[in-house]
Amino acid sequence: MTKDYYKILGITEFETQEAIKNAYRKLARKWHPDIAGNSAEAVLKFKEINEAYEILSNKIKKEEYDRARRFYSYATSNENKFKSEEKKHEEKKGFSFNSFNWKKTYEKPAPKRGEDIYSDIELSVFEAVSGTTKTVNMLQTQVCPKCGGRRFINGSICKDCRGKGEFTNYKKFTVKIPAGIKDKSKIRLAGEGGSGINGGVNGDLYITIHIKEPKTYKTEGLNILKTIPITPYEAVLGANIKVSTIKGNVSVKISPNTQNGQKIRLAGCGIVQNNKVGDMIVTVEIKIPQELSKEEIDLYKKLSEISTVNIRDNLYEN
Numbered sequence: 001m002t003k004d005y006y007k008i009l010g011i012t013e014f015e016t017q018e019a020i021k022n023a024y025r026k027l028a029r030k031w032h033p034d035i036a037g038n039s040a041e042a043v044l045k046f047k048e049i050n051e052a053y054e055i056l057s058n059k060i061k062k063e064e065y066d067r068a069r070r071f072y073s074y075a076t077s078n079e080n081k082f083k084s085e086e087k088k089h090e091e092k093k094g095f096s097f098n099s100f101n102w103k104k105t106y107e108k109p110a111p112k113r114g115e116d117i118y119s120d121i122e123l124s125v126f127e128a129v130s131g132t133t134k135t136v137n138m139l140q141t142q143v144c145p146k147c148g149g150r151r152f153i154n155g156s157i158c159k160d161c162r163g164k165g166e167f168t169n170y171k172k173f174t175v176k177i178p179a180g181i182k183d184k185s186k187i188r189l190a191g192e193g194g195s196g197i198n199g200g201v202n203g204d205l206y207i208t209i210h211i212k213e214p215k216t217y218k219t220e221g222l223n224i225l226k227t228i229p230i231t232p233y234e235a236v237l238g239a240n241i242k243v244s245t246i247k248g249n250v251s252v253k254i255s256p257n258t259q260n261g262q263k264i265r266l267a268g269c270g271i272v273q274n275n276k277v278g279d280m281i282v283t284v285e286i287k288i289p290q291e292l293s294k295e296e297i298d299l300y301k302k303l304s305e306i307s308t309v310n311i312r313d314n315l316y317e318n
Contacts, residue, residue: 005052005065013066017057024053033137033170043168046139054115114194114203122210123177125219126246129271131179136207140171143195166195175207179273183211222271222278229287230254245269245280252282260286 006013009023027049029035036042055061121134143149144161157163175187186206193203217226228243238256242249247269262284270278
């Protein structure tokens with residue numbers, strides 16, 4: 001074991017899964033290729049961060065890693081103790097065990113499946129309902145085709161990979177998002193994960209979908225519900241206002257004497273799915289501007305003086 005995943009993420013082994021996730025997200029944003037660039041250091045750092053999170057975020061893999069980590073620490077401690085005793089023994093006997101040329105035989109390593117890779121895609125409600133395609137830029141590690149990941153050829157370091165046994169680069173994937181996909185859904189791209197070792201199959205790429213909640217509208221089936229503010233004088237006199245839709249800006253007519261809460265249907269300006277098209281339903285909200293000039297206030301006073309209508313007449317009991 002040569003990598004300390006806890007040290008890579010800057011946490012201890014007793015942290016919660018939430019703390020592990022937060023540490024990963026912070027580092028992933030810092031070292032993402034779109035921010036840190038494609039230098040060798042940035043590529044290696046981003047790879048290590050993803051590798052660490054892939055292990056520590058999985059309960060079973062984390063338990064296996066923790067056991068191996070503790071065993072490695074114990075074995076290293078005993079190995080150092082053994083070397084110390086061996087040295088004392090050599091000095092006492094006057095010869096070195098290393099002077100013997102022992103013939104070692106190695107078994108062919110077993111095939112190992114490549115690691116799975118995980119990424120995220122953020123979608124708008126429109127994209128989730130209608131379906132779309134997205135491009136994902138992923139850091140991918142491939143086994144060196146020359147040495148097959150063994151790092152050496154005929155006893156010499158592989159010149160192609162310089163003894164690393166692998167190549168790391170970025171690969172773009174075009175991901176098709178099906179219509180009607182739900183939040184937190186996962187899309188699996190088989191064989192697009194880490195390369196297999198010693199003839200093992202490649203891992204998979206898993207894409208988690210995150211649907212971004214809109215702030216200016218809601219959806220109801222294929223319909224889009226949107227609230228639009230208008231001024232009191234627009235409500236009384238009528239007006240033509242611009243409303244933003246998925247088809248672009250649309251001119252909407254506000255009829256004279258429009259009431260607060262009145263709805264206007266914009267046909268065909270909703271969500272498109274399976275050859276069906278929804279509408280946009282605009283709800284009018286009459287709002288008084290927070291800052292009024294003295295002239296505007298005087299006009300409101302004048303209006304209150306000349307008005308002869310009591311809109312609360314029907315609320316009084318006889």
